[in-house]
Amino acid sequence: MAQTISGQQATQGPLLSGAQILLECLAREGVDCMFGYPGGVTIPLYDAMYSNPLKHILVRHEQNAAFAAQGYARATGKVGVCCATSGPGATNLVTGLVDAMMDSIPIVALTGQVSTSLIGSDAFQEADTFGITRSATKHNFMVQNVKDLAQVIHEAFYLAASGRPGPVLVDIPKDVFQGHTHYKPVDEIHLPGYKVFSEGHTGQIRRAAQMIWDAKRPYVVGGGGIVLANAAKEFTELVETIDAPTVTTLLGLGGISTGHPNFISMPGMHGSYAANMGLHGCDLIIALGIRFDDRVTGKLAAFAPHAKVIHIDIDPAEISKNRLADLPIVGDLKRVLPKLIREVKDLKATEHGKNYQARVDWWKQIRSWKEEHPLEPKTSTTEIKPQQLMVEIDKISGGEAIVAVDVGQHQMWAAQFINFHHPRLWLCSGGLGSMGFGLPSAMGAQMALPDKLVFAICGDGGFQMSLPELATLVNNGLNVKIIVMNNGYLGMVRQWQELFYNNRLSSVELCSFPDPAMLAGAYGFKGRTVESPLDLPAALKEAVEYNGPYLLNVKVTPNENVFPMVPAGGAHNEMVLGPPKPVSVA
Amino acid sequence: MIQIISLLVENKPGALMRITGLLTARNYNIESLTVARTLDPDLSRMSIAVDVDPKLRQQVVKQMNKLVNVLQASDLTDGPAVARELVLLRVRTAIENRTAVLKEAEIFGARVVDSSTEGFVLEATGDAEKLDTFVDLMRAYGEIEVTRSGVVAVTLENKKLRLSPPVPAPSSGVVYEGEEEAAAAAVDGVLR
Ligand SMILES: Cc1ncc(C[n+]2csc(CCOP(=O)(O)OP(=O)(O)O)c2C)c(N)n1
Ligand SMILES: [Mg+2]
Numbered sequence: 097m098a099q100t101i102s103g104q105q106a107t108q109g110p111l112l113s114g115a116q117i118l119l120e121c122l123a124r125e126g127v128d129c130m131f132g133y134p135g136g137v138t139i140p141l142y143d144a145m146y147s148n149p150l151k152h153i154l155v156r157h158e159q160n161a162a163f164a165a166q167g168y169a170r171a172t173g174k175v176g177v178c179c180a181t182s183g184p185g186a187t188n189l190v191t192g193l194v195d196a197m198m199d200s201i202p203i204v205a206l207t208g209q210v211s212t213s214l215i216g217s218d219a220f221q222e223a224d225t226f227g228i229t230r231s232a233t234k235h236n237f238m239v240q241n242v243k244d245l246a247q248v249i250h251e252a253f254y255l256a257a258s259g260r261p262g263p264v265l266v267d268i269p270k271d272v273f274q275g276h277t278h279y280k281p282v283d284e285i286h287l288p289g290y291k292v293f294s295e296g297h298t299g300q301i302r303r304a305a306q307m308i309w310d311a312k313r314p315y316v317v318g319g320g321g322i323v324l325a326n327a328a329k330e331f332t333e334l335v336e337t338i339d340a341p342t343v344t345t346l347l348g349l350g351g352i353s354t355g356h357p358n359f360i361s362m363p364g365m366h367g368s369y370a371a372n373m374g375l376h377g378c379d380l381i382i383a384l385g386i387r388f389d390d391r392v393t394g395k396l397a398a399f400a401p402h403a404k405v406i407h408i409d410i411d412p413a414e415i416s417k418n419r420l421a422d423l424p425i426v427g428d429l430k431r432v433l434p435k436l437i438r439e440v441k442d443l444k445a446t447e448h449g450k451n452y453q454a455r456v457d458w459w460k461q462i463r464s465w466k467e468e469h470p471l472e473p474k475t476s477t478t479e480i481k482p483q484q485l486m487v488e489i490d491k492i493s494g495g496e497a498i499v500a501v502d503v504g505q506h507q508m509w510a511a512q513f514i515n516f517h518h519p520r521l522w523l524c525s526g527g528l529g530s531m532g533f534g535l536p537s538a539m540g541a542q543m544a545l546p547d548k549l550v551f552a553i554c555g556d557g558g559f560q561m562s563l564p565e566l567a568t569l570v571n572n573g574l575n576v577k578i579i580v581m582n583n584g585y586l587g588m589v590r591q592w593q594e595l596f597y598n599n600r601l602s603s604v605e606l607c608s609f610p611d612p613a614m615l616a617g618a619y620g621f622k623g624r625t626v627e628s629p630l631d632l633p634a635a636l637k638e639a640v641e642y643n644g645p646y647l648l649n650v651k652v653t654p655n656e657n658v659f660p661m662v663p664a665g666g667a668h669n670e671m672v673l674g675p676p677k678p679v680s681v682a
Numbered sequence: 683m684i685q686i687i688s689l690l691v692e693n694k695p696g697a698l699m700r701i702t703g704l705l706t707a708r709n710y711n712i713e714s715l716t717v718a719r720t721l722d723p724d725l726s727r728m729s730i731a732v733d734v735d736p737k738l739r740q741q742v743v744k745q746m747n748k749l750v751n752v753l754q755a756s757d758l759t760d761g762p763a764v765a766r767e768l769v770l771l772r773v774r775t776a777i778e779n780r781t782a783v784l785k786e787a788e789i790f791g792a793r794v795v796d797s798s799t800e801g802f803v804l805e806a807t808g809d810a811e812k813l814d815t816f817v818d819l820m821r822a823y824g825e826i827e828v829t830r831s832g833v834v835a836v837t838l839e840n841k842k843l844r845l846s847p848p849v850p851a852p853s854s855g856v857v858y859e860g861e862e863e864a865a866a867a868a869v870d871g872v873l874r
Contacts, residue, residue: 124852230699231707235750238695250851255750281851288845289692289753413744 108278114242115144115273118206121249122150124281127177129153129168129543130206131161135181136221137208140273153543153572156564158185160536162192162263163562165203167540169196170523171498171548173326175256176203176540182210183221186228186267191530193232193263198527199347200324202261204252205233211271212240225267234262242275250282259292260411261324293412296427296435304382304406304423305439309447311380311404312454313461314340317363320347320526321385321409321429323519328352330433331384337440339455340382341462343371345392347526348385350516355495360462361471364392365662366508369469372660372668374462375400383407385429388418389527390664398667408432469673471512474656480629482506482581482652486513488632489551489579492640497549498523498541502534502558504588506581508658510553532561535578539565542574549577549640556582556609556649566619569645577639578647582609582625584654591657595672612649623647684713685739686765686835689728689746690720690754690843697751701728704745710734714767714832725753729765729834754843762838768831769813774801775824783823790816 112120118141122130129151134142145152155161158180165176180189186207196203210219226238235255237248245268252264308314316338322331332352335342342358344351352359363371375381381403386392393399396418407414407421408429415424425432473483486509493499495517501507501524516522523541525533538552554562559580569576590604616623621644626635632650639646659674691697698717705712713731720727734742739757746755758765771792775783783802787794792806801824806816810833820826 126852226696227699230696230703236696240695253852254849283851284848285851286848287750290750290846291747291844292846411748413741413748415744417741 109280110278111276112279113140113144113273114245114268114275114277115141117242117245117277117279118249118268118273119144119148119150120279121246121282122177125175125250125253127175130177130179131155131164131168131540131543132179132206133158133161133181133185135183135185135208137182137210137270138179138185138273140270141179141206141208141268144273152179153568155536155568157562158188159191159532160539160562160565160568162189162196162203162205163530163533163536164540164543165205166192166196166201166533167500167523167537168544169201169203169540170537171520171541172544173324173520174202174544175253176201177206178203179206180208181221182208182225183223186223186225189265190229190232191528191532193229193265195525195528195530195533196263197232197234199320199525200261201263202256203263204256205229205263205265207265207267208273209238209267209269212269213271215269225265229265232263233265234260236265236267238267239269239272242272242277245272246279246282247285251285251287254285255287255290259290293410293426294428294431296408296425296432298435300423300425301432301435302439304408304425304436305443306447307380307404307406307423308338308382308440309443309450312451313377313379313402313458314338314382314455315374315378315380315403316340316342316358316382316384317375317386318342318344318348318351318384319386320345322348322351325385325410325429326519327385327429327433328519330430330437332356334433334437334440337437337444338382341374341459343367343374345386345389345526346511346524349511349522349524350519353495353517354515355517360466362511363668364389365394365664366512366658366660367662368466368471368512369660369671369673370462370465372662372671373465375403376668377461378403378458381405383421384433385409387414390418393418394662395665395667398669408436469660473513475629476653477629480627480632480650480652482509482583482656483513484629485579485581485632485650485652486510488636489553490514491633492636493549493551495521497521497551498538498545499551499553500524500534500538500541502552502554503529503531504555504558504586505583505591505656505658506553506555506587508588509581531555531558534558535562535565535576538576538578539568539574542576543572546573550575552576552578554578554580555587556580556584556606557586566616566621566645566647570619570621574645575643576645578645579636579639580609580612580647580649582649582651583656584609587656588658590655594655594657595661596663609649612647616645616647621645621647623649625649625651627651683734683736684759685732685734685742686758686763686833687730687732687743687746688756688758688763688835688837689730689752691717691726691728692751692753693719693724693726694751697726697749698728700749700751701730701746704749705730705732705742708742708745710738710742714830716832716834729832731833753845754841756837756841758835758837763835764838765809765833765835766807767810767813767833768805768807769817770795770829771804771806771817771820772801772827773804773820773824774826779823783820786816786819786823792816
């Protein structure tokens with residue numbers, strides 16, 4: 097009898113609980129840490145973790161577990177993992193999931209669920225997590241049987257990381273954690289309906305190269321896809337091969353060094369004059385890993401009116417979704433760009449001379465736009481201008497620090513004035529624009545890269561949305577440098593009210609901010625306020641050098657507005673460069 | 683305009699929800715939806731009629747194809763395809779009209795599936811327009827009640843079903859070796 101069992105074990109693997117199997121699968125996926133918060137139905141999992149090397153970071157709110165997992169993923173390119181209990185734990189994750197969905201960030205969320213026998217009975221802390229997160233994820237699963245668990249976990253990681261990345265949720269009932277089965281490592285993932293297009297069509301790539309040489313005023317636009325595909329090197333090489341002016345979208349920042357001579361800046365609603373005029377004037381857009389978001393294009397009908405479009409993206413559904421692509425290529429930039437570079441180089445000898453003069457003139461035009469209205473920080477010696485704050489942070493970073501931002505005016509100024517010499521330094525909630533993102537995403541990045549200098553630049557509004565995580569920083573030795581750009585307002589909303597609603601300021605005044613020294617002190621680290629531009633460099637230096645997290649509250653000019661601005665629904669050549677007030681646009 | 687999409691779908695929990703959810707989230711109006719098992723019990727065939735701006739037709743199909751449980755989504759609107767619908771129609775009619783009703787039913791190829799002194803239940807199949815005409819006509823004979831199945835469609839083309847091959851699961855430390863090769867094989871020039 098005993099022999100039979102051990103014989104069975106030899107062929108079927110050891111008898112493990114669902115919780116143990118889950119941890120085994122995470123180890124196989126190379127997961128070294130997970131951000132989470134326990135609860136009734138996940139106790140069996142946490143019990144198994146008790147004697148497992150996996151590092152679990154106890155956050156203070158599940159939303160921040162999802163954001164931290166994102167910070168981890170954005171900074172490293174690896175899949176971030178978060179975990180929450182059933183009901184309120186799962187619903188608290190939702191914002192972080194949708195945010196990851198919008199920006200295509202690979203995370204896996206594990207949620208506990210009530211036992212299968214209770215599902216549908218409105219049991220304590222039961223929520224239809226599977227239904228609720230359907231549209232918040234790239235794909236989601238509910239595991240009904242412990243026998244399926246290992247397979248599903250590996251499918252979830254594969255889906256999160258491959259193709260166009262995104263969040264995947266696995267809902268696991270309590271009895272699945274507790275149930276036992278013979279564990280055998282999964283050797284294959286089979287998702288017959290999941291299509292990943294990597295290579296790009298050879299003929300199309302060749303045609304793209306020809307179009308590139310045919311263009312008189314080519315313009316390269318790189319997006320978050322460059323970063324996601326780890327294709328910064330290839331991207332830069334393409335830019336240099338074509339020698340075209342280049343912009344990156346908000347999520348593409350760092351896809352090419354912002355100090356690169358071909359780099360103009362970010363286009364779009366708060367893009368520079370030159371970047372937007374370039375889009376307006378070019379005759380070819382080489383669009384790489386972008387999705388023609390409305391914040392980039394402005395009024396779609398008036399967007400890049402003279403341009404043909406080469407669009408390369410891994411997601412076929414992005415092609416011609418917003419802007420018709422004259423030449424679409426579906427594929428992974430990492431695979432397609434080297435082929436495109438080769439084709440472009442092959443044609444260089446015969447084609448280079450053709451539009452040479454036109455391209456020289458194009459560069460001249462771009463440079464004169466840059467000189468006409470440069471992106472210049474405001475400065476003052478009596479009060480700290482928000483732009484000046486970003487410039488000072490930039491000086492310390494030298495293009496090398498990780499900068500996580502929240503959402504609002506500070507986010508746009510940071511994008512305008514902080515340099516990034518590499519991808520994966522700029523952590524920004526672009527598509528969803530979720531306030532509260534900055535601090536927890538910085539936390540996740542710092543967890544992944546403990547030796548890196550990590551800033552969390554937050555508004556005085558958004559900082560207070562993730563305030564409880566100060567404890568998580570302290571408990572885990574995460575020395576994030578929190579810089580609060582304190583303008584006393586929900587600044588971005590105030591700006592819109594000022595510009596488009598006759599300055600009727602409604603519920604945007606924050607009125608008070610906690611004393612940073614006392615607040616940080618209460619958690620056991622250091623904080624202070626800085627008000628004078630003369631003290632700012634030293635204050636930043638102190639924050640960076642301090643051995644621990646730091647909260648620097650920077651009081652800036654309260655009524656500053658972000659310019660240039662393409663009003664929502666406006667065209668790029670209707671950009672508002674600064675005060676005096678523009679006409680209201682509906 | 684009405685677009686007819688045919689979907690081959692894995693019979694997985696939530697598959698239907700993903701499809702209808704995608705359509706509502708993108709503001710496409712579902713005219714009808716039918717779903718049933720195929721020869722392979724693990725798969726379902728779904729026919730969906732959506733009211734959508736012609737410019738967005740491709741986009742709808744692409745979004746459908748992105749769903750993990752969808753093996754194939756094809757637009758049958760313009761291609762060679764047969765689309766049929768079934769209607770069950772109860773008509774209350776006076777005795778003197780019975781013969782006329784039966785005559786009309788015959789013209790439309792409808793079958794009588796129930797008959798009583800009150801009237802008939804008729805079953806008709808055809809394309810949507812034909813059934814519209816049939817229903818309108820029957821209205822003239824008395825009070826009617828109508829249940830329609832929604833459209834089911836089949837393409838006349840021999841569309842090759844392209845499925846993604848399995849990929850190796852990670853053994854500790856190795857991340858998806860061979861993934862891209864597998865994906866490349868799956869592309870095989872289908873999509874540019
Ligand atoms: C969760 C969430 N709620 C509301 C908004 C709308 N919103 C966008 S920016 C902004 C103001 C942010 O204020 P603050 O954090 O002080 O940053 P500032 O704009 O002043 O730099 C608001 C309320 C949002 N983006 N996210
Ligand atoms: Mg503010």
